Amino acid sequence: MWWLAIPIIFVLFLAVIIIRAILFAPGKKEMQNVSPVYVNGEKATRDLAEMIKCKTISHRDHSLDDLAEFEKFEKLLPELFPAVAAKCSFEKVGERGLLFRWKGKSPESPSVFMSHYDVVSVQEKDWEKPAFEGVTDNGVLWGRGTLDTKGTLNGILQAAEALINEGFVPKNDIYFAFGGNEEVNGDGSKNIAELFVQRGINPGLVLDEGGAVCMGVFPGVKDPIALIGIGEKGMVNVEYSVKGGGGHSSSPKAGGPVARLSKACLNVESSSFDYTLTKPTAELFDTAGRYSTFLYRMIFANQWCFAPVLSLYAKLSGGEFNAVVRTTTAFTQMEGSKGANVIPPYARMVSNHRIIPGETVDSVIEHIKKAVNDDKVTVSVINGNDPSAISETNCEAYERVRSSVAETWQNAIVSPYLMVAGSDARHWSAISDKVYRFSAMALSKEERDTIHGNNERIPFDTISRTVEFFVRIMRKS
Numbered sequence: 247m248w249w250l251a252i253p254i255i256f257v258l259f260l261a262v263i264i265i266r267a268i269l270f271a272p273g274k275k276e277m278q279n280v281s282p283v284y285v286n287g288e289k290a291t292r293d294l295a296e297m298i299k300c301k302t303i304s305h306r307d308h309s310l311d312d313l314a315e316f317e318k319f320e321k322l323l324p325e326l327f328p329a330v331a332a333k334c335s336f337e338k339v340g341e342r343g344l345l346f347r348w349k350g351k352s353p354e355s356p357s358v359f360m361s362h363y364d365v366v367s368v369q370e371k372d373w374e375k376p377a378f379e380g381v382t383d384n385g386v387l388w389g390r391g392t393l394d395t396k397g398t399l400n401g402i403l404q405a406a407e408a409l410i411n412e413g414f415v416p417k418n419d420i421y422f423a424f425g426g427n428e429e430v431n432g433d434g435s436k437n438i439a440e441l442f443v444q445r446g447i448n449p450g451l452v453l454d455e456g457g458a459v460c461m462g463v464f465p466g467v468k469d470p471i472a473l474i475g476i477g478e479k480g481m482v483n484v485e486y487s488v489k490g491g492g493g494h495s496s497s498p499k500a501g502g503p504v505a506r507l508s509k510a511c512l513n514v515e516s517s518s519f520d521y522t523l524t525k526p527t528a529e530l531f532d533t534a535g536r537y538s539t540f541l542y543r544m545i546f547a548n549q550w551c552f553a554p555v556l557s558l559y560a561k562l563s564g565g566e567f568n569a570v571v572r573t574t575t576a577f578t579q580m581e582g583s584k585g586a587n588v589i590p591p592y593a594r595m596v597s598n599h600r601i602i603p604g605e606t607v608d609s610v611i612e613h614i615k616k617a618v619n620d621d622k623v624t625v626s627v628i629n630g631n632d633p634s635a636i637s638e639t640n641c642e643a644y645e646r647v648r649s650s651v652a653e654t655w656q657n658a659i660v661s662p663y664l665m666v667a668g669s670d671a672r673h674w675s676a677i678s679d680k681v682y683r684f685s686a687m688a689l690s691k692e693e694r695d696t697i698h699g700n701n702e703r704i705p706f707d708t709i710s711r712t713v714e715f716f717v718r719i720m721r722k723s
Contacts, residue, residue, distance in 0.1 A: 295380030355450030403573030456683020482630030
């Protein structure tokens with residue numbers, strides 16, 4: 247009669263799953279009694295347009311950089327923000343680091359607000375409007391850097407300019423740290439972080455670019471979600487190369503360089519990395535999952551038994567959801583011979599991997615070599631870095647960011663998350679466990695797709711809202 251226990255156990259299992267899902271509900275929404283923030287939107291838009299006119303494109307080959315454009319940008323800031331220039335001390339750190347210090351009532355626990363002012367290159371012919379003329383049309387400002395990240399830099403300095411003109415003095419020192427070579431993994435921000443170490447300055451909060459207020463980024467959630475990055479993935483570019491005899495394509499040998507690389511590519515793509523639930527993603531699931539439809543709530547409330555389901559869902563859906571639960575693989579380059587009838591004596595390809603916390607560059611390379619399983623394919627690291635440390639969320643610094651976000655975007659769910667791209671913030675994780683990544687913008691998927699793409703642009707309302715956020719958080723700093 248032991249078999250009678252099976253349906254009883256199954257019913258009990260279902261009851262546990264359903265009860266946990268019912269209890270896995272949003273907490274009572276806090277009532278926001280928020281004072282309005284006045285923003286001079288016309289000035290903010292006009293100033294950002296002037297910044298866009300500075301063609302601060304950074305290249306891996308630094309000889310291609312137009313230094314005059316970077317100098318033009320640096321000289322523009324005191325013209326646009328005279329109160330900041332008068333009140334804050336300024337120093338240039340290295341070639342591309344701009345550091346402002348706004349003295350507060352205490353130097354003990356300073357805040358650091360970061361952005362970068364370099365941008366990626368453009369294909370002008372593919373843009374609907376010029377990328378570096380600061381064109382405004384129908385309530386939108388067009389240009390490279392409007393979102394990534396001159397828009398953030400503008401928001402920071404607009405807020406400071408307004409508060410200084412009001413006579414506001416922050417509780418603690420505030421630093422503005424701007425790097426001019428983030429897009430090529432340069433040392434602008436790194437040099438500033440090292441300067442803080444040399445001077446014994448321990449930041450109480452560091453805020454850089456990162457998450458945004460987004461729609462449709464979490465399964466079963468219809469509300470906008472404001473994502474605050476509390477860590478970021480590592481990165482490694484990997485080269486695969488094969489040397490062969492080459493020769494004429496009329497008499498090919500089996501297993502040529504391109505064929506070997508193609509097989510290696512398929513092997514690595516099909517050998518996915520393990521599902522990993524990190525602290526940022528666990529907190530995202532616990533926060534946003536409560537707002538999901540009931541079916542998804544059952545899954546997120548019972549990850550002890552549904553982790554394989556989440557892993558499979560992430561793998562099949564790909565994109566942002568998959569990127570927060572595992573190391574990802576993207577093949578980006580392949581080279582062979584230049585002739586259609588020539589077998590290449592040498593061929594190579596490159597993959598880019600974004601590394602989940604818990605993995606390292608070394609562990610990723612080990613995984614890749616096992617997947618390739620071909621001694622004639624040489625696997626080597628081009629460049630890379632391990633994931634950042636994870637910042638605290640149960641602290642005053644995170645609450646300062648969270649509450650400022652909640653006050654500015656009152657209809658949004660505010661949650662920690664793992665940033666899947668890279669930022670200058672990684673240089674600061676070694677000196678602070680209160681490093682956060684939030685770009686202070688509400689962005690549609692279409693707008694997010696223009697970052698590093700064509701037709702990057704920002705609505706006037708978004709420009710003003712960014713300023714509003716920084717006013718709020720500076721008042722608490």
